[in-house]
Amino acid sequence: MTFASRLAAGETLFTSWSGIPDAITVEVVASLGxxxxxLDMQHGGHHEDSVLRGIAPIQHANRHPVVRIPVGRWDMASRALDFGAEAVIAPMVNSVADAQRFAAAMKYPPVGERSWGPTFAMPRAGGGDAKNWLRESNAGTVSFAMIETKAALAALDGILETPGIDGIFVGPADFSIAWTDGATVDSTLEEMMETITSIASRTRAAGKHAGMYVVDAGMCGRFVGMGYNLLAIGAEHRYMALGAEALLSAARNSIR
Structure with missing residues (x-):
């Protein structure tokens, strides 16, 4: 099943987060379950070449490749799809105009303005007929607009109504900074949770998918209860730290 079909079927999906621009590291991350x-191009170290090379080991591991593009790099949304990404997350979509530009890069006409050229995507997907690819791609690629600011929250309904926008992805760290007017960064800030819930309910009511970056994995159940069905958890540094902590603790306890 594709990433889009699994989301449409109501599955709750977990994505790892990769910031190290190395295909071998991506291969290891893709094996984690x-x-x-x-692949994060905004705050992570990924770039065009590492995305191009990193998607292959993800596909080889039978995982779904997703790319978060840098702020305003709508051209990279199309590039990521042409490399084989199944979904793209766009940060700082703060207006309907931003959403329209993002959707235009994500979808072929008549929905958007994406240029034809799936040079790597089609072969990596096993080839196939170009007409079928054109006909099925708009439904098979998932566009997530990130909601991280007060401006984005105010424009949420218009963003959800934008043709070609398939979902909303909440960036809770930036949202907490906006919520507190720069006073703190707290991804689990309790005073914003009612609004976080409202974002999910409005998104699901519009027939769209709701995603969230989760800092505290113990919050996942609560976010799923709100309506979020794509949850991003941790990154390579966190995975290595937790693994090393567990191994060292076992080793030291065995000596004691």
């Missing part, structure tokens, strides 16, 4: 791997 997550449903998808997100």
């Amino acid at each position: 997550f449903d998808a791997v997100t």
Whole structure:
């Protein structure tokens, strides 16, 4: 099943987060058991070449490749799809105009303005007929607009109504900074949780998918209860730290 079909079927999907721009590291991350791997170009070190090379090991591991593009790099949304990404997350979509530009890069006409050229995507997907690819791609690629600011929250309904926008992805760290007017960064800030719930309910009511970056994995159940069905958990540094902590603790306890 594709990433889009699994979301449409109501599955809750977990994506790992990759910031190290190395295909071998991505290969290891893809083996960890997550449903998808997100290559982060915004705050992570990924770039065009590492995305191009990183998608292949994700596919080889039968995981879904997702890319978070840099702020305003709508051209990279199309590039990521042409490399084989199944979904793209766009940060700082703060207006309907931003959403329209993002959707235009994500979808072929008549929905958007994506240029034809799936040079790597089609072969990596096993080839196939170009007409079928054109006909099925708009439904098979998932566009997530990130909601991280007060401006984005105010424009949420218009963003959800934008043709070609398939979902909303909440960035809780930036949202907490916006919520507190720069006073703190707290991804689990309790005073914003009612609004976080409202974002999910409005998104699901519009027939769209709701995603969230989760800092505290113990919050996942609560977020699923709100309506979020794509959850991003941790990154390579966190995975290595937790693994090393567990191994060292076992070793030291065995000596004691």
